[in-house]
Amino acid sequence: MAPIYFDNLAGTPLLPAVQEAMSGYLAQHWGNPSSQHQVGDVANAALEKAREQVAALIGAEPREIVFCSGGTESINHAIKGVAWAQAKKGRHIITSNIEHNAVLRTLRALKLQDWRVTSLDVDQHGLLDPAKVAEAITDQTVLITVMLANNEIGTLEPVAEIAQIAAARKIPMHTDAVAAVGVMPVEVKDLGVSLLSLAANQFHGPAGAGALYVKRGTPLWPLVDGGVQEHNKRAGSQNMVGIVGLGQAAELALAEMDSRVARTRALKDFVTQGLQARVPHVTINGHPELCLPHLVSVSVGYIEGESMMIMLDEEGICVATRSACAAGALQASHVLLSIGLDFAVAQGTLVLSFSHLNTKQEAQVFLDKLPPIVERLRSMSPLWKG
Amino acid sequence: MAPIYFDNLAGTPLLPAVQEAMSGYLAQHWGNPSSQHQVGDVANAALEKAREQVAALIGAEPREIVFCSGGTESINHAIKGVAWAQAKKGRHIITSNIEHNAVLRTLRALKLQDWRVTSLDVDQHGLLDPAKVAEAITDQTVLITVMLANNEIGTLEPVAEIAQIAAARKIPMHTDAVAAVGVMPVEVKDLGVSLLSLAANQFHGPAGAGALYVKRGTPLWPLVDGGVQEHNKRAGSQNMVGIVGLGQAAELALAEMDSRVARTRALKDFVTQGLQARVPHVTINGHPELCLPHLVSVSVGYIEGESMMIMLDEEGICVATRSACAAGALQASHVLLSIGLDFAVAQGTLVLSFSHLNTKQEAQVFLDKLPPIVERLRSMSPLWKG
Structure with missing residues (x-):
């Protein structure tokens, strides 16, 4: 039986149309889009088509991608x-x-090269107050970078408001929108940012293309x-197969955005309510309204998330405890500690991320399988007092 | 008719087995190898298999890839x-x-951040004298980087000798072996370097994987x-489709190395001799023996390489005038100027790069089509005196 896959933040299944676009491309084309002959021309046309598809998804100009x-x-x-680029300015x-x-970790690397970083606290829902950003700006500030949607708790940050503050001080603003683009509507002009990051593997395109x-x-x-x-901005022969997949995935995400959001949001609500009804001592993390439509972060008291994840995997259900990029790191999630969870509760957290390919039946299977697992783990837990 | 493709340095056709590996993977798998569940496990197994395949190609340990x-x-x-990593040392x-x-350009970027770079001259064949490297070393030297094979003229540099000098002074040595790996035998242990770069698109794997x-x-x-x-060395969800293709291409390149080298070397000799016999005023660039088996750089006096390339393309033959990465840049090739060609001769250069998929018949078509093109261009050239 195919596993039930609720870990779409770690990577999404390739849609058939994306598979076809990629397989079709690699069966016929190998050219380098920079080559100035017919084999290169074909690759270049595919590259620029994908650039238009991605630009359309976020309301940008192709040249800005x-x-x-x-x-x-x-x-x-x-x-x-x-x-x-601004080291001499500040x-x-x-x-x-x-x-x-x-x-x-990028900022940590810059700190080792004598950059100074102000890292601002968020509230218990994970929200950053734009006024704090305004207060933190100095004459030396050359960049503000705040994520659009948190990838562990789903909270949406007030990026547009912060970008206005940044623009007023002529400071470039970047937003990590990886968890949001292709999952919910994102328009760069509404946000007003100077830079925005996105990745194909969040919306049914391939990993390795962004x-x-x-x-x-x-x-x-x-x-x-x-x-x-890439207009002198990113050197190296392009990953054409991946970029073709990214472009096709972007076009589909834009076309189907409303129905996908409705579908994942319904799953999210169904699972959230089911968890609260069936499992005692759970906390749903993140902001209740300002949040990604497809993510549920749930802390289950008195047990370990990792144990739940392993036992669910044995039942054919794939979930995560946190970002796949941090899997294997032994510390508790910095996100969960930042919103005020204590260490033990943070360790008991599962992150479910849905896609429009998931079904209510799958969600029901999860809601049926989890309670006995929680019960079993609690019966073995020294923290649990029944 | 399919074009005759003599621009394999810009990218190589995917072999059927590589296509199948990639298409087969993307049709079934989307998992993130960092995920700690069954979908991730499958991806991780594919990732580590590819790592072994690539390590085997260059005689490395998988963990070193x-x-x-x-x-x-x-x-x-x-x-x-x-x-x-060594900024404090030198x-x-x-x-x-x-x-x-x-x-x-990487070194140029470092220069803007207060690194100092010594860039050494080569001889008329493009060879660097290891003694010059030894002389250039100072107490501040933290890296020596010399390419294994030049991608415009094909000359093989004495990397093993330079690496010995570097090792004696405990200085890490890197070699850009992109134009060589998969095309000719390369063993990191024979070279004795600390770091080596390679790319799949040079040996019938996909662009975007290296x-x-x-x-x-x-x-x-x-x-x-x-x-x-990547053992904390390279962050980001891996380009699994590309890596699977890279691994498969590496395995095939290793298995077929001798016959591929024999085949491309025969084409190189055939074309080199044919050019010298059929086109007056040509110069073959690069070292006559210490050279890549698959590359011919030929300077055709009194005309422009770009015009030849365009007219050959109209005849269905794809060649390059230089690195695809530099296509569109208007300056003459720094490589050709460095080996002492004057500007006009450098501008009249074609670079042909073969693969084992090319045939002698294709080479014959090229040798038949080029002379009338040269004649026609010379008849229009203000430099040509008949």
Whole structure:
């Protein structure tokens, strides 16, 4: 039996149309879009078609799209690229406490090279107060980077408000929108940011393909130097098979956005209510309204998330305890600690992420399977007092 | 009719077995190898299989292979990563004048951050004298980076000798082996380097997939920070479809190495002799013996390479004038100027790169089609005096 897959933040199944686009491309084409002959021309046409498809998904101009190897590279490029380009102007960056490791560790690397980082607290729902950003700005501030949607608790940050503050001070603003683009409507013009990161594997495209939106005039060095690809912003022969898949996935996500959001939101509500009704001592994390439509973060008191995940996997249900990028790291989630959960509760957390391919029946199976697992684990837990 | 494709340095046709591996993978799997459930486990097994296949191709341990988005990223990672990791020890790097733009522009970016670079001259065949490297070393030298095979003229550099000099001074050495790996036998242990860059699109794997070999104990920061993927050396969800293709292509290249080399070398000899016999005033560039088996660089006096390329393309023959990564850049090739060609001769250069899929018949078509094109272009050239 195919597993029930509720870990779409770690990667989404490729849709048949995306598979066909990729398989069809790789069966016929191998050209380098930079080559100035007929084999290159075919590749270049496919590249520019995908650029239009991705631009349309976020309301950008094709020329503002820089293809890269995924969300993490896109984030690294935005943050390091803007920091390097403005090193002589200032060395101060503002962010939040609940960013993805791609942001946190990029900033840590910059700190080792004498950049200064202000990392702002969020409230118990994971929300950042824009007024705190305004207060943190100094003459040395050259970048503000705040995520659009948190990938562990789903909270949507007030990026548009923060971008207005940034624009008033002429500071470039980047948003890590990886968990949001393709999952809910995202328009760069509404957000008003200078840079935005997205990844195909969040909306039924392949892993290893992503993009950085770069508004014209944004000061930015390359992360990857070399050839003149991507308007001199990202060197290296493009991952054409991946980019073709990204483009096709973007086109489908845009076309089906409303129905996908309705479907995942219904699953989210169904599972959230089911958990609260069937499992005692659970906490649903994140903001109750300002949140991703497809993510449920639930902390189950007195037991370990990892144990639940393993036992669910044995029942054929795939879930996560946190970001796949941090799997194997032994610390508790920095996101959950930042919203005030104590260490034990944070360790008892499951993250479910749905796609429109999931069904209510699958959700029902999960709601049936989880309570006995929780009961069994609690019966063995030294923390549980029945 | 399918074009005759003599531009394999810009990218190679995917072999049927590579296509099948990739299409088969993407039809069934989407998992994230970092996920700790069954869908992730399948992806992780595919990832580690590919790592073994790539390691075998260059005689490395699987753990020494770091997957990335291609040759350019691999080079950026090696150079910037070693420089950053040793910034407190010294800020001096040694290289040659004829490196790929991925090396040159990476070093240019470091220069803007106060690194110092010594770029050494080569001889008229493009060979770097190891004694010059020894002389250039200072107490501040933290990296030597010299390419294994030049991608415009094919000359093989004495990397093993230079690596011995580097090792004696305890300086990490990197080699850009992108144009060589998969095309001719390359063994990291014979070379003795600390870091080596390779790319799948040079040996009938996909563009967008490459690797960096990192010998244990080499000081290296990530280029892309974030998750714990690739033993904490390269963050971001892996491009699984591309990596599966890279692995399959590596296995085939290793198995078929001798016959592929014999085949491309025969084509190279046939075309070289044919050019010299049929076209007056041609120069074959690069070292006559220490050279890639599959590359011919030919300067045709008194005309422009770009015009020849376009007219050959109209005849269904794809060739290059230089690295695809530099296509569109208007300057003459820095490699050809470095070996002493004057500007006009450099501008009249074609680069042909063969694969074992090419045939002698195709080479014959090229040798028949080129002379009338040269004659026609010369008849229009102000430089030509008949």
